[in-house]
Amino acid sequence: MTKQSWYFGWNIVAAATLLTTLTVGMRLGIGPFFLPMVEDLGFSRSLLASIIAIGMLCYGLAMPLAGYLVGCFGTRVVLLLGTAIVVGSVIWTVNARSPLGFLLAFGVLMSVGLGFTSPVALTPIISRWFTRQRGMALFFLSTGSMAGMALLTPILTASIHAIGWQSTLIGFAVLFAVVTVPAALLCMREAAPEHTDLLSEQVSAGKAGGKTAPASLSFGAAVQTSPFWKIVIGLFACGFSMNLLGTHGVPMLMDHGFDAMTSSYGIGLIGLVAILGTLVLGRLSDRLPRRNILGAIYLVRGFGFFALLAVGTHWELYVAAAIGGMVWAGSIATSSAMLADIYGVRLVGVMYGTAYLGHQVGAMLSSWLGGWAFDRFGTHWVAFGLSGVLLVIAAAVSMRLPLKGFTLTAPVTPAAR
Secondary structure, three states: OOOOOOOOOOHHHHHHHHHHHHHHHHHOOOOHHHHHHHHHHHHOOHHHHHHHHHHHHHHHHHHHHHHHHHHHHHHHHHHHHHHHHHHHHHHHHOOOHHHHHHHHHHHHHHHHHHHHOOHHHHHHHHHOOOOOOHHHHHHHHHHHHHEEEHHHHHHHHHHHHHOOOHHHHHHHHHHHHHHHHHHHHHHOOOOOOOOOOOOOOHHHHEEEEOOOOOOOOOOHHHHHOOHHHHHHHHHHHHHHHHHHHHHHHHHHHHHHHOOHHHHHHHHHHHHHHHHHHHHHHHHOOOOHHHHHHHHHHHHHHHHEEEEEEEEOHHHHHHHHHHHHOOOOOOHHHHHHHHHHHHOOOOOOHHHHHHHHHHHHHHHHHHHHHHHHHHHHHHHOOOHHHHHHHHHHHHHHHOOOOOOOOOOOOOOHHHHOO
């Protein structure tokens, strides 16, 4: 590979970013569906919130399985399987009328399908193809996530108003299949070049991007080390906050006096600004200590939740959304990059999938708490205020992560446990 040649790894990143736009956009874009589903199906907010919460847990449980299957059968097979599950779940969802049927279709099956096509299935292949620019490459997945929030939230809102939530969901399934199948077949190549994206002078100098985990380090030993659990704590707060905003953000703003489209524009603006934010943070992540970036993301995002609760005018909403959007994304990309740095690319798929389960446990709890707390106390301060507190705690914990490289040889010994 010469310095001027096009590196195929960026084709993988482009396809992965587009897939993430659709996958995460739907997973975080439940807000516009929430009230129409409640009204059409006759469910209470608490019931639908509970179904969504179970779905978030299933989404998280599917991710370690996705990471394992990617290691066994490759990225392409897992993406195609996930697409088939998503399409089948949508057909079942639009015909389900009972709480149990809706739970199994929309809550369980769709979540599993989206989990199989999520960033967890794409992170291992990107980590293998990139060393020098790993942070930037993985940050593009966050860009896709935020593009999904920015684009899909208002698009889904307008589509639901025009043709109903069932037709909107079917349209999404068709688009999802049209995008995912060609991306899986044409772009996903498992075998990366020997020296990945390293420059020729870096290869000559023997710079392999820092230390990596020893080949003897097992998954069981790795999950007993403190950096893994610090990352899990951060992802728990991340999942709690992101899904709370995605599921209950639009209803919260509407309950505070904003109309449906203004509420969706406010939430969408967070994702739109976050696209620029991820590009900036992606550049910084390969130059500055990643734990500092992760801590800053969580801290500013935590204060942003308190601001969203307090806004009362359109301009206050948009200013709060713009500021929060600059750091809304990047925590997942930074966490996955740190896992690759600390534990090596050999373990990153299953490690990331397992750590991301913490993200979805947080998402499950916030989905349930957002509906239950409003029904019980008549306010969104309980759920959204708790989210702000959790993010501040996550910021403090993240600053205790290793600066760079693999530093865990001692902690995996019996004495250090």
